[in-house]
Amino acid sequence: MNDSSIVHVLEALKIRLDEENVLAVHSTSGIYPKMGFVFNEPLTKYELEQLIRKNNLDLPAEYREFLLLHNGAEFFTYEYGYSFCLYSIEDMIKEYHSLEEYCDVDYILNYCYPIGYMVDHGTLLLDLSNFKQTNKGNILLMGVNTINLYCDLPTWLDRMLISQGNAYWEWYSKEVEFE
Template sequence: MGSLLTLTLKSLKKRLTDQPSIQIQQDLGYVTEVRFLFNAPAPESELLKFEETNQLFLPKDYKEFLLMHNGARLFIDEKSGASFDVLRISEVQENHQSLDYPEGWYPIAYGLESSVLVMNLNEITPHKRSNEYLFWLEPGESIEHATPLYMNFEIFLERLIISQGVEYWNWPIYKARHFYKANDLED
C-alpha cells in the first residue's frame, strides 16, 4: 500500500483517464464540470535548494507531492472561474518574500476568493508524516488570525478531493441555527 497522498492522487487520476473533466456537486445544489491540471515533478535539487536557502526541512508529505507535481490547479470551474491552485516551489519562495510572511511561514496554495493555505514549518519534526503544519488565511487577515487546520498536506488534499473542492474545514462552525442564515435559506 502506498502513502495516503499516492492513493488519493491515483484514484483521482483514474477518474480522469476517460474524460478531461468530472461533474461534481458542491454547496447549495451547485453542479458543475471541473478539470484538474498537474505540473511536471519538481527536481529534487530545487527542493534541496529551497531547504538550504531557508534553513528548514520541507514536510515529508508535501515534499512527496512536489516530487510528483510541482504545483497543480484543482477543481477548475470554467463557469465561475474558480480553482484551487497549489503553488510551484519557486512561487512558494517568491510569495513568502513578497508578502512578508514571518520566518518559517510559507503560502503553498490559493483557494477561493484569494484565501491562502499556509504552512508553518517552525515546529515540524523532519521526516515525519504526522506533523500538523497547515493554516487557512482569509483575504485581508494577518498571519496571527490564520485558522489552524490541525493536519498535514496529504490529509488536507484527500479531504479537499472527497469534499469536491469545498472548504470543508469551515463546516463545523455552521451549526444548524447558523447555517440557514449564513446561506440565505429559509429556516
C-alpha cells in the first residue's frame, strides 16, 4: 500500500468485512475465528473544530481524519471484548484528564494524547513532540513500561490489521552467529 492514510487503511479493511463487519482471521492450530469491528459514527468538521477549540487541542491531520471517518472504533471484537480500540474524541479528552490525575511523567502530560487502548498491553499515546516539524504524531504504548513503536497512526493501524490485532512489535528475530 503506497498511500498509508487512515482512509486507505480502513478502506482496505472494510473491503474484506462481511455485511455484519465480521472477518474470519487465521489463528493458531488452524482455527479461523470470526472477529468483528465496530465503527462509531463520524464527527462533522464543525463538531470536531468546536471540540478542538473548546479543549485547546493540537491534533495532527491523521487523527482528525480518523475522527471524521469514525469517532472511535473497536477492532477484532469477540464475545469477551476486543483486541484494541481507538477512542472517540470525547473519550480521548476524558482519558487525558484521567492521565493528569495519576501520571507524573511531564513528557506524557506535555506532548501526548491517549487515543486508544490495547487489551493486556496498555494505553495508546499519540506523541506530538515532533509534530511542529513533521506534522505527524508518533505512537507510544504506555503499560508497565512505555514502548516507542516508531510510526505514525496510519502505519500503526495498518500493521495492527496485518497482524490481526496482535502485538507485532513483540515478534522479533535475532541474528545467529556460527563459529
